[in-house]
Amino acid sequence: xxxxxxxxxxxxxxxxxxxxxxxxxxxxxxxxxxxxxxxxxxxxxxxxxxxxxxxxxxxxxxxxxxxxxxxxxxxxxxxxxxxxxxxxxxxxxxxxxxxxxxxxxxxxxxxxxxxxxxxxxxxxxxxxxxxxxxxxxxxxxxxxxxxxxxxxxxxxxxxxxxxxxxxxxxxxxxxxxxxxxxxxxxxxxxxxxxxxxxxxxxxxxxxxxxxxxxxxxxxxxxxxxxxxxxxxxxxxxxxxxxxxxxxxxxxxxxxxxxxxxxxxxxxxxxxxxxxxxxxxxxxxxxxxxxxxxxxxxxxxxxxxxxxxxxxxxxxxxxxxxxxxxx
Amino acid sequence: xxxxxxxxxxxxxxxxxxxxxxxxxxxxxxxxxxxxxxxxxxxxxxxxxxxxxxxxxxxxxxxxxxxxxxxxxxxxxxxxxxxxxxxxxxxxxxxxxxxxxxxxxxxxxxxxxxxxxxxxxxxxxxxxxxxxxxxxxxxxxxxxxxxxxxxxxxxxxxxxxxxxxxxxxxxxxxxxxxxxxxxxxxxxxxxxxxxxxxxxxxxxxxxxxxxxxxxxxxxxxxxxxxxxxxxxxxxxxxxxxxxxxxxxxxxxxxxxxxxxxxxxxxxxxxxxxxxxxxxxxxxxxxxxxxxxxxxxxxxxxxxxxxxxxxxxxxxxxxxxxxxxxxxxxxxxxxxxxxxxxxxxxxxxxxxxxxxxxxxxxxxxxxxxxxxxxxxxxxxxxxxxxxxxxxxxxxxxxxxxxxxxxxxxxxxxxxxxxxxxxxxxxxxxxxxxxxxxxxxxxxxxxxxxxxxxxxxxxxxxxxxxx
Numbered sequence: 001x002x003x004x005x006x007x008x009x010x011x012x013x014x015x016x017x018x019x020x021x022x023x024x025x026x027x028x029x030x031x032x033x034x035x036x037x038x039x040x041x042x043x044x045x046x047x048x049x050x051x052x053x054x055x056x057x058x059x060x061x062x063x064x065x066x067x068x069x070x071x072x073x074x075x076x077x078x079x080x081x082x083x084x085x086x087x088x089x090x091x092x093x094x095x096x097x098x099x100x101x102x103x104x105x106x107x108x109x110x111x112x113x114x115x116x117x118x119x120x121x122x123x124x125x126x127x128x129x130x131x132x133x134x135x136x137x138x139x140x141x142x143x144x145x146x147x148x149x150x151x152x153x154x155x156x157x158x159x160x161x162x163x164x165x166x167x168x169x170x171x172x173x174x175x176x177x178x179x180x181x182x183x184x185x186x187x188x189x190x191x192x193x194x195x196x197x198x199x200x201x202x203x204x205x206x207x208x209x210x211x212x213x214x215x216x217x218x219x220x221x222x223x224x225x226x227x228x229x230x231x232x233x234x235x236x237x238x239x240x241x242x243x244x245x246x247x248x249x250x251x252x253x254x255x256x257x258x259x260x261x262x263x264x265x266x267x268x269x270x271x272x273x274x275x276x277x278x279x280x281x282x283x284x285x286x287x288x289x290x291x292x293x294x295x296x297x298x299x300x301x302x303x304x305x306x307x308x309x310x311x312x313x314x315x316x317x318x319x320x321x322x323x324x325x326x
Numbered sequence: 327x328x329x330x331x332x333x334x335x336x337x338x339x340x341x342x343x344x345x346x347x348x349x350x351x352x353x354x355x356x357x358x359x360x361x362x363x364x365x366x367x368x369x370x371x372x373x374x375x376x377x378x379x380x381x382x383x384x385x386x387x388x389x390x391x392x393x394x395x396x397x398x399x400x401x402x403x404x405x406x407x408x409x410x411x412x413x414x415x416x417x418x419x420x421x422x423x424x425x426x427x428x429x430x431x432x433x434x435x436x437x438x439x440x441x442x443x444x445x446x447x448x449x450x451x452x453x454x455x456x457x458x459x460x461x462x463x464x465x466x467x468x469x470x471x472x473x474x475x476x477x478x479x480x481x482x483x484x485x486x487x488x489x490x491x492x493x494x495x496x497x498x499x500x501x502x503x504x505x506x507x508x509x510x511x512x513x514x515x516x517x518x519x520x521x522x523x524x525x526x527x528x529x530x531x532x533x534x535x536x537x538x539x540x541x542x543x544x545x546x547x548x549x550x551x552x553x554x555x556x557x558x559x560x561x562x563x564x565x566x567x568x569x570x571x572x573x574x575x576x577x578x579x580x581x582x583x584x585x586x587x588x589x590x591x592x593x594x595x596x597x598x599x600x601x602x603x604x605x606x607x608x609x610x611x612x613x614x615x616x617x618x619x620x621x622x623x624x625x626x627x628x629x630x631x632x633x634x635x636x637x638x639x640x641x642x643x644x645x646x647x648x649x650x651x652x653x654x655x656x657x658x659x660x661x662x663x664x665x666x667x668x669x670x671x672x673x674x675x676x677x678x679x680x681x682x683x684x685x686x687x688x689x690x691x692x693x694x695x696x697x698x699x700x701x702x703x704x705x706x707x708x709x710x711x712x713x714x715x716x717x718x719x720x721x722x723x724x725x726x727x728x729x730x731x732x733x734x735x736x737x738x739x740x741x742x743x744x745x746x747x748x749x750x751x752x753x754x755x756x757x758x759x760x761x762x763x764x765x766x767x768x769x770x771x772x773x774x775x776x777x778x779x780x781x782x783x784x785x786x787x788x789x790x791x
Binding site: 118137268269271273276 | 437454602604614618622671687690715
């Protein structure tokens with residue numbers, strides 16, 4: 001199985017990808033939207049788009065501090081602007097709306113959002129907690145579900161590796177978000193967090209399916225040996241030791257190839273649904289879709305090329321240590 | 327095979343086909359329910375659209391509960407919700423939503439918020455003004471000594487040491503108000519003739535509280551605050567039984583009438599402040615909805631097309647099962663009801679791609695058996711049995727995650743978690759019930775028979791000879 005045989009290459013790629021992702025995020029920063037930072041977003045559409053400079057001159061008199069005005073098309077294809085400012089009071093909102101709608105014929109405020117900084121700060125906390133909480137639940141459940149196969153790799157390892165794969169799967173779309181923010185001016189909003197959570201769900205499922213096959217193959221290819229051992233307290237215990245009939249790497253490799261078709265097909269159907277969303281869905285969910293596409297690709301890669309090679313890697317390290325100890 | 331056995335086999339096939347037929351009918355019925363409740367304008371179960379799809383305003387108020395005993399906060403917020411709800415109902419919005427949202431345990435400070443959703447109201451200033459009219463009524467005892475001190479220090483030394491707050495909260499607020507009315511003070515000795523006043527009546531609880539306060543503090547002054555401003559501070563002459571009080575503060579008749587009217591709609595038990603606003607124009611929402619549905623139809627078609635091309639006959643079955651998934655999900659959206667937002671819609675489209683996963687898992691296992699020579703029905707049975715542990719473990723983690731998100735998410739995240747969690751459960755059931763039932767009802771075949779049916783059970787894009 002190439003994925004296991006050349007595991008060092010695949011793991012190497014993963015390390016490079018993760019480092020690049022971290023680098024991109026560190027260098028470009030995550031373009032947090034007003035959902036997190038607080039602020040106001042006003043969208044206006046016109047029959048005839050006014051000069052941007054003209055609108056800016058009128059806005060300058062409103063004492064808004066720093067603001068950004070970007071041209072945009074609304075869902076119906078009308079030209080308009082997106083104005084991003086600090087959060088506005090009710091009075092300021094009325095004044096700014098007036099300035100924008102009066103700038104040209106048919107001016108209409110299509111969307112207005114103002115979020116106080118406290119709410120934004122709180123949402124940031126919640127988003128972080130949600131991601132951490134979900135990861136914890138996953139590690140616990142996976143460790144529990146794989147408790148039956150703690151040889152040659154402890155069941156906690158399955159959970160731990162799942163989390164490592166998850167880290168990869170979350171970092172990649174986050175880096176994509178940073179790039180989208182830098183090059184296309186997109187912003188990370190609550191939808192971005194939901195996309196990440198969906199990626200978490202998808203990726204765990206993907207990894208678990210392969211691990212499940214590893215578990216099944218392990219049970220099929222191991223000998224159970226029970227020996228009676230008298231403990232230091234004088235009580236007799238039964239100790240079960242296992243012996244594998246095939247090298248662990250081979251067992252894992254088989255599991256990967258047996259589930260490969262499923263991994264590819266499920267990611268294809270998911271990508272099919274996502275591309276429909278990208279091409280036909282609304283402007284509002286476009287960022288969400290792109291982040292998810294990145295996540296699904298990363299999730300598929302990690303379950304095949306990270307999680308299982310890591311499993312073999314861990315097993316070999318452990319075996320090497322044991323022989324050393326002897 | 328003996329005749330009897332054949333007969334038995336025949337009746338078993340009949341039962342399987344009957345089950346499959348029932349499943350198809352059930353999907354049809356659910357589909358019809360969704361359809362008829364969508365096209366019909368006066369349907370009993372319409373889709374509930376969120377503000378970003380239907381257009382409208384979303385206001386978030388922050389309540390100042392710093393002076394409230396923690397165990398009372400919940401009650402007070404409910405009173406606040408009722409008051410604002412009554413207020414919102416004045417402007418005849420269809421189905422306004424007013425709900426309390428507590429910041430969850432993750433933040434250090436407890437913040438209580440009131441979320442007001444007004445579908446169809448795009449002029450948010452009108453709404454903000456109307457809600458802003460809700461008066462905040464408080465009664466506070468005047469601590470004469472502190473009051474005197476604060477004056478004394480300012481006059482004597484000129485420096486102002488932080489004066490103690492001379493007003494002591496009594497806990498008596500607008501929440502205990504039963505009714506208010508405009509009256510004119512009878513000319514008392516001809517001096518205060520016809521001053522407009524507002525007489526208020528407390529409810530039973532408020533009356534009891536009022537009586538206790540006035541009995542315990544006879545001789546002191548009880549100040550009346552309206553929207554944080556002191557209106558008057560009459561002296562308590564005796565314990566007042568019966569829960570009646572009078573607010574007089576040099577009102578014009580107009581002001582007094584307005585105050586009485588606003589108090590009758592309810593007074594705020596705690597001060598509130600507008601923290602965030604969101605408005606979405608109706609035409610924009612409509613557009614987003616259209617596009618979301620379009621994406622859903624295309625996504626569904628693409629997924630079904632892929633399944634049929636790759637898995638052939640079982641793929642077709644998975645397609646039917648996916649249609650069943652869509653019908654059940656949409657019916658649940660209507661029945662629960664789940665408020666659909668742009669995000670929810672996107673999540674649902676995404677779930678179309680993920681929902682077939684259980685099918686894919688089963689078909690792959692089934693294929694292994696089928697290629698090793700098993701009969702198609704037996705292969706399907708083994709496929710379901712073998713794939714079960716993977717389906718279970720993958721879905722349990724998803725369900726646990728959804729529960730966690732639902733538990734401590736904001737309303738938007740809650741909606742997503744609900745759609746996500748429902749999607750996982752329903753897709754699992756659709757694979758285990760619909761796909762399984764239909765698959766087992768199909769005519770049997772085997773790989774070494776080189777019939778068309780035999781090839782239909784195989785998978786892949788190329789048909790091998």
